[in-house]
Amino acid sequence: MRTPYPRTPHLPWSPGASSDDVRVADLDAWRGREVVVTEKLDGENTTLYPDGLHARSVDSAHHPSRSWVKGLQGRIGSRLPRGWRICGENVYARHSIEYAGLESWFYGFSVWDGDRCLDWDRTVRFLRDLGVPVPPVLWRGVFDERALRRLRVDTARQEGFVVRTVDGFARDEFGRRVAKWVRAHHVRTDTHWMTAPVVENGLGSASVLWDVRSGAPVDVPALLDVVGVGGDVEPAAAVASELVGEARLTGVLAAALHRVRRGRVMSRLAGSVGVEVARRVGDLVGLHRLLHEPFPDEARRPGLLRLSTAVDLGVLHAVSAAVARDADARDHVAWSALHAEDVEAFDGLRSGLRERLSGPAAERCWAEARDASVRAGRVLGVDEAVAATWRWRSGDFPSLVQLVGLSGSGKSTFAAGVPADVRVSLDDLREEAGDRADQRVEVLRAGLDRLDAALRDRRTAVWDATSLIEQQRAVVHAVARRHDAMVTHAVLLVDEREVARRNRTRAHAVPAAVLDAQARRFSPPYPWQAHRTWYIGAGGAVDDDAGEP
Structure with missing residues (x-):
């Protein structure tokens, strides 16, 4: 069954509405709802199904500008559940606006299960795994007419914007859940694009990332150019043939970069592919060699369960096999x-605990249930986990947030935004001692004593130091264990080049040689090494919490 995309009504102040267009008559239905605003792209409305596609008209005929999106549908159609469809914009051909740096020639803006439109966050996740980007997000928040009216659109290169509710909705609610603002006199050419020669819009370098996710042939050198790190082509190509979606991207990158230091992989990739993908690739790079060695069978299941808290086991084995050094390792x-x-x-287990528990206790109980599952060699049932974690359900325990990252990566800035009773900064302690370069053990002892006192009083403390390697983190963890504190790692993943740039503008710059040495030593923690792990990018926000691989 083919379903045409509904007509999108114009917002009351949209200057591009013509006399026969539909306008939103009443904004009351929007008030109090969370909405997301995305750029309206200048292309052809297109709907993809498991077994085909059509443009706005369900009986649309062939046109040369539709050939590429037909190829995309051929790659991803089999991964669409029966009865689902993707609605989006085919921007292969130039219409009224010339694009030069697109992520793809097709952007999805809604996913439908029959007559039900998925919520926005689920839409983004689903499309990302298929290799389909969503249009740029311009604003998100509770509906605010004044905020929407203040949105600035560059009408020379943007057609307008679309606003929709974050929650999903039924097809018959479409006119009350989706609306658009279009620039005045949008069509600015004398010839209709369908009768004119097809001129391709330009793709940006990041389009190779979406190609990999969507199942297109992998150009490994181009992919490595995007991430800015050299690597091996052959094992990456081997992995590409076994995986799909986001797993394919992380697997290909990990196989290509398997010889590169894990810390460098994570820091360098965070800017080009995002913190979450960078973390997963780095963990694959760090863990794949473990599978090359003999291991007692009775300990395999607990070991694999632990690894599964960081990586997808299918991807891990694919990468490990592709880079295995010999036949024994492959066996x-x-x-x-x-x-x-x-x-x-x-x-x-995690979703079940979230339904039963709330607040800090839920995160602590999840972590304790995770670790208990690893020890048992099986995932505990929800009821079993609730019973096993009774001692932490009250939330009456101290908390430690331990920062991890290079000097200049933004640790202190992030720490300032963490609600905490005590902040222990080794830099501040050195300054109190009169020398910020003081590396004597007495400074560390003074910091550990302050931390010990804070956790003994069941307070929340932040440990602000580089904590680059496991040994440095272990001495802090020993204090936390004494007081049964919940430990959170806050890992800053910022490109070394950006860190060096920031360092040059700091009041107390770190010598370049010291910064280089830090980068070489940087070994981020794995998710199972704390109750909770936050990964923070260059923007200073938590971009990944390693909840599930």
């Missing part, structure tokens, strides 16, 4: 893969 990987088939996912 070890194959044997491990057989055991991995019996490893349960943590998804149900």
Whole structure:
């Protein structure tokens, strides 16, 4: 069954509405609802199904500008559930606006399960795994007419914007949940684009990331150019043939970069592919060698369960097999893969605990249940986990946030925004001692004493130091364990080049040689090494919490 995309009404102040266009008559239905505003792209409305596609008209004929999106549908159609469809914009051909740096020639803006439009966040996740980007987000928040009227649109290069509710909705609610603002005199050419020669819009370098996700042939050198790190082409190509979606991107990158230091992989990729993908690739790079070695069978399931808190086991085994040094290593990987088939996912346990518990206690109980599952070699049931974590359900325990990152990566700035009773900064302690370069053990002891006193009083403390390697983090963890504190790692993943730039403008710049040494030593923690882990990018926000791989 083919379903035409509904007509989108114009907002009351949209200057591009013509006399036969529909306008939103009443904004009351929007008030109090969270909305997201995205750029309205200048292309052809197109709907993809598991078995085909059409433009706005369900009986649209062939046109040369539709050939590329037909190829995309051929790659991803089989991954669409029956009865689902993707609505989006085919921007392959230039219409009234010339684009030069597109992420793809197709952007999805809604996903439908029959007559039900998925909520926005689920839409973004679903499309991302298929290799389909969403239009740029211009604003998000509770509906505010004044804020929307203040949005500035560059009408020379933007057609307008679309506003929709974040929540999903039924098809018959469309006119009360979606609206648009279009620039005046949008069509500014004398010839209709369908009768004119097809001129391709320009793709940006990041389009290769979406190609990999969507299942297109992988141009590994181009991919490595985007991330800015050299790597190996052959194993990356081997992994590409086994995986799909986001797993394909992380697997290809990990296989290509398997010889690169894990800390450098995570920091360098955070800016080009995002913090979440960078973290997953880095963890794959750090863990894949473990599968090349013999391991006692009785300990395999607990070990694989632990690894599954950081990486997708299927991707890990694919990468490990692709880069294996010899036949023995490949045999070890194959044997491990057989055991991995019996490893349960943590998804149900975590979601079940979130339904039963709330607040800091929920995160602590999840972490304790995760660790108990690893010790048991199986994922605990929700009821079993609730019973096993009774001692933390009150939330009456101290908390430690331990920062991890290079000097100049933004640790202190992030720490300033963490609600805490005590902040222990080794830089501040050195300054109190009269020398910010003081590396004596006495400074560390003074900091640990302050931390000990704060956690003993059941307070929330922040440990502000580089904590680059596990040994440095371990001495702080020992204090936390004494007081049964919940430990959160806040890991700053910022490109070394950006860190060096920031360092040059700091009041107390770190010598370049010291910064280089830090970058070489940087070994970020794995998710299981704390109750909770936050990964923070260059913008200073938590972009990934390593909840599930």
